[in-house]
């Protein structure tokens with residue numbers, strides 16, 4: 001059992017029981033968060049943009065090159081920006097805290 | 105009285121629409137009817153990761169199957185809607201039921217265009233639209249198998265890329281004089297032709313397929329110039345047709361798609377339509393069109409669901425699309441037309457370049473190949489109607505967004 005703590009686009013906080021072994025994007029989508037995730041996790045669309053809480057940044061690891069290029073072009077990119085389809089959810093991420101980025 | 109919304113078609117648009125309806129707080133009855141055995145799923149991976157065996161089928165589902173009962177969505181698989189009675193406000197299903205609606209959404213998508221040719225009924229001739237097609241094709245794609253692909257569009261070429269990687273002997277037969285001719289400039293077609301050829305795929309353009317021969321199973325594909333190609337399996341990808349018969353029989357306006365307005369409403373105020381099946385206006389493009397893309401299916405489904413909840417938000421997005429072949433990430437924004445000025449930015453030999461399309465100096469479309477930054481910048485610039493200097497645009501050292 002591992003939790004994900006989420007702030008949605010309206011600023012409301014909630015928590016879900018994350019499924020291990022699938023991406024954070026899939027977890028958010030399965031639980032009805034308003035992510036579009038149009039490319040389905042192919043790192044082609046940037047519509048699964050989230051902000052990782054500072055405390056978790058080092059734990060989730062670094063952005064990959066393609067992800068970086070997509071993120072850098074977004075208007076609302078922040079240091080904690082990640083594409084949620086590029087993070088696999090694992091036991092180690094129990095308690096992961098994130099915010100869904102605005103729709104661009 | 106609680107309201108009932110019926111969604112016909114459980115594809116990408118249908119799946120997005122029911123999710124948006126519940127997110128918006130619609131708490132009436134939702135019935136979603138789909139003629140496939142699966143919950144709504146993503147089709148793009150079917151010709152890519154699923155075909156390659158890199159992604160399990162379940163991971164293409166937009167939501168898990170338990171989500172639908174959890175959200176009180178009455179999802180009926182393996183069920184076709186066979187008629188709409190707009191006066192009685194009911195739909196009839198293939199199981200003989202009549203279901204009443206207050207509001208109806210048609211998300212019927214497209215179906216593959218079938219090749220009418222002698223021998224087309226032979227075994228091991230496939231089309232690719234649904235999960236079961238991919239699974240059936242995959243089973244036959246053994247190393248050494250002779251795979252003949254009819255149609256050098258995205259789907260044909262994506263299948264070719266996967267098949268050659270799996271060790272198949274792959275031939276692509278394209279009727280026109282270049283691959284992907286419907287959507288990209290000659291320079292981009294030439295690039296993809298070379299990439300596939302280098303990977304071992306035999307590309308034959310200008311080939312009119314006339315038929316298939318074999319004993320029970322397909323053994324060869326014949327062409328108009330009397331040439332023939334031995335085949336263990338054939339995959340045909342020659343385009344799709346919108347599923348509009350249901351709407352047409354129900355006397356809704358249909359013209360290469362179900363005719364809708366900018367809020368996805370049809371000619372009946374209680375009926376909406378979204379996705380591949382619609383002929384819709386787009387203010388940013390200044391014309392009506394029918395599109396086959398996930399972006400359009402998702403955005404229109406949201407527009408329709410919002411409108412059904414009384415929130416009118418006009419649909420106007422610059423279309424975008426992607427195609428993955430080998431290590432190449434092709435991202436397309438906008439719609440190019442023959443006659444557009446084409447500017448090549450970057451070096452095709454390095455497998456990293458963009459084709460920029462200008463119409464009277466205005467940036468209207470891009471094909472970005474492993475040029476993610478160009479894709480992202482282009483989305484905004486094309487929507488804004490930016491004028492570009494072709495000479496500066498050709499210089500990949502200048503970031504696109506600075507132009």
Ligand SMILES: Cc1cc2nc3c(=O)[nH]c(=O)nc-3n(C[C@H](O)[C@H](O)[C@H](O)COP(=O)(O)OP(=O)(O)OC[C@H]3O[C@@H](n4cnc5c(N)ncnc54)[C@H](O)[C@@H]3O)c2cc1C
Pocket residue numbers: 112113114115116117118137138139140146147148149150151183184185186211212213214232233234259347350378379380381395396397398399401424425426427428
């Ligand atoms: C192999 C493949 C690869 C693709 N790759 C890409 C890509 O890389 N990028 C991209 O943007 N797009 C891609 N597409 C296109 C994309 O999948 C479609 O644009 C999208 O699925 C459209 O969604 P839709 O809901 O309008 O239609 P669909 O997803 O086709 O859904 C329509 C559903 O309605 C059902 N239906 C029809 N009539 C009835 C009826 N009377 N009763 C009940 N059910 C009915 C159909 O069986 C189907 O399940 C690809 C498509 C395919 C097939």
Ligand code: FES
Pocket residue numbers: 025037038039040041042043044045046047048083084085086
């Ligand atoms: S879902 Fe498209 S980039 Fe993550």
